[in-house]
């Protein structure tokens with residue numbers, strides 16, 4: 001039956017809706033949820049307090065300009081508050097940027113294993129979403145630049161990237177900025193920036209010039225643990241901030257999100273604790289998985305990407321770097337053994353109450369992405385993984 005009413009604009013019905021990480025398992029009351037890169041410790045106690053204090057005022061509309069939150073962000077990161085725009089998660093800002101700058105005939109580029117909101121935002125804006133090959137599961141500036149055409153209006157770069165966890169050093173990000181035509185916007189999505197301690201990393205804030213073509217996106221969903229409140233922000237050239245402010249809903253960020261966000265930002269003791277925990281347990285998880293013969297992509301976010309041998313055949317992944325080898329084959333994870341792959345590992349983990357993220361939708365089918373949880377959660381995950389591997 002043909003539905004009544006108008007048809008949606010071109011592109012909208014071409015996308016598969018976003019699928020988030022699973023959070024429940026049938027018949028299990030307690031699960032270890034490591035599927036959505038959430039914060040191992042929950043929100044900061046100060047953010048929770050600020051949230052609670054909002055309750056008697058939630059009949060009032062929020063400050064539509066997020067003035068005090070933007071001021072706090074500007075002070076913390078030494079930015080111009082007039083060029084900060086807050087959104088209901090950085091997802092909202094990604095969609096608004098795509099709607100603002102993309103339409104039929106335009107192209108947006110992003111690297112091969114991308115955060116899936118980029119193609120969703122691009123395609124629903126009516127533009128072409130162009131995937132560009134990575135090298136060793138890392139964005140490749142040369143290949144991105146080679147893919148630029150006169151139709152390219154946006155280049156999305158998640159740095160660090162989700163789901164690979166890899167990052168481009170500051171010099172490469174700058175090279176991309178320098179060589180990109182001024183007719184394209186470079187959107188640096190630094191959702192995981194607060195986890196990165198490498199000296200050669202930059203979130204890209206210093207590349208956002210008042211009259212430039214670089215936008216940086218940040219979120220409160222990761223190190224600040226406020227994913228459920230929906231809060232993100234963009235640092236923009238003045239003209240882009242103006243465009244976003246015209247397009248966004250007048251009250252797109254709730255009063256509770258603004259209050260909790262400001263409190264979370266100020267709670268640097270909490271963020272330092274989370275950062276240190278993630279670093280320690282990310283290294284531990286990687287090392288333990290490697291001891292089991294599994295390959296782990298060295299990532300810098302609050303998650304790890306663990307690879308399983310392809311079943312059957314154990315062939316190298318096309319993106320497998322030289323020397324990565326197939327160590328799993330020598331350690332009982334028979335390289336050609338059917339049922340020993342990522343899908344089997346996921347099923348086994350679930351039978352033990354552990355939920356990781358399957359990667360088929362991201363084009364890395366023989367991997368699972370595992371968020372760094374609390375110590376007890378990581379130990380439960382690793383015990384289950386070890387049983388899966390050793391079960392033979």
Ligand SMILES: Cc1ncc(COP(=O)(O)O)c(C=O)c1O
Pocket residue numbers: 036037088089090091092115158161162189191218219220221227230231232
């Ligand atoms: C790279 C990247 N960008 C943006 C987001 C979305 O963040 P938010 O919760 O602020 O919408 C995520 C969430 O997983 C992400 O991984």
